[in-house]
Amino acid sequence: MFRRLFIKSATIFTFATSVSGFTFTNAKGRLVGNCKTTSDALGPYFREDAPLRNDLNYKNRMGIPLRVKGQLFASDCKTPLGKRIIEVWHCTHKRKYDMKSDEFKCRAKVMTDEKGCYYFETIIPPSYWWRPKHIHYLVRGIDGHQDLITQLYFEGDKKINSRTEHLHYPYDPDRILKPYSDKDGDNEVKLNLFLSSLEK
Numbered sequence: 001m002f003r004r005l006f007i008k009s010a011t012i013f014t015f016a017t018s019v020s021g022f023t024f025t026n027a028k029g030r031l032v033g034n035c036k037t038t039s040d041a042l043g044p045y046f047r048e049d050a051p052l053r054n055d056l057n058y059k060n061r062m063g064i065p066l067r068v069k070g071q072l073f074a075s076d077c078k079t080p081l082g083k084r085i086i087e088v089w090h091c092t093h094k095r096k097y098d099m100k101s102d103e104f105k106c107r108a109k110v111m112t113d114e115k116g117c118y119y120f121e122t123i124i125p126p127s128y129w130w131r132p133k134h135i136h137y138l139v140r141g142i143d144g145h146q147d148l149i150t151q152l153y154f155e156g157d158k159k160i161n162s163r164t165e166h167l168h169y170p171y172d173p174d175r176i177l178k179p180y181s182d183k184d185g186d187n188e189v190k191l192n193l194f195l196s197s198l199e200k
């Protein structure tokens with residue numbers, strides 16, 4: 001049973017806390033993973049109760065189709081975490097976050113398979129405001145790990161620069177990805193996720 005999140009603030013430095021008082025990694029605090037995955041802002045647009053699915057596409061959506069895939073690992077950097085939930089969300093092709101509709105546009109809980117692998121089908125989200133194109137991730141504290149809150153970015157995005165919040169550009173290359181064509185010619189990116197232990 002997942003803990004409930006309560007949005008504390010509507011700023012980019014938003015963080016969330018559970019009913020038990022446990023505090024998520026604050027983007028300002030920037031806890032860095034034991035392996036490769038660095039944390040990023042939760043942002044003000046997280047929403048509970050997204051459906052379990054792998055297809056984030058919605059009616060009349062526009063944009064460049066994209067498959068995102070990867071593998072979820074424990075803090076030892078090698079143990080895959082199977083049958084775990086990864087939450088993902090991003091803005092629609094209209095640069096809006098779906099905060100109300102039953103469609104939960106561009107939002108999902110994605111389940112890893114036995115080998116910790118995950119994937120979802122969506123579009124490359126547009127940028128909004130000053131922010132580069134990005135996809136949000138949340139993996140709740142599981143198996144003695146910290147919550148992982150992070151974001152995926154796209155290589156070549158001109159909005160990414162040394163002033164991009166929470167991204168140690170160009171020193172965070174593992175989260176700045178270049179889409180490639182899979183064997184069928186479809187756009188794909190791969191983001192492996194490495195959790196951090198609570199002791200860190």
Ligand SMILES: [Fe+2]
Nearest residue numbers: 043045134136
């Ligand atoms: Fe965002």
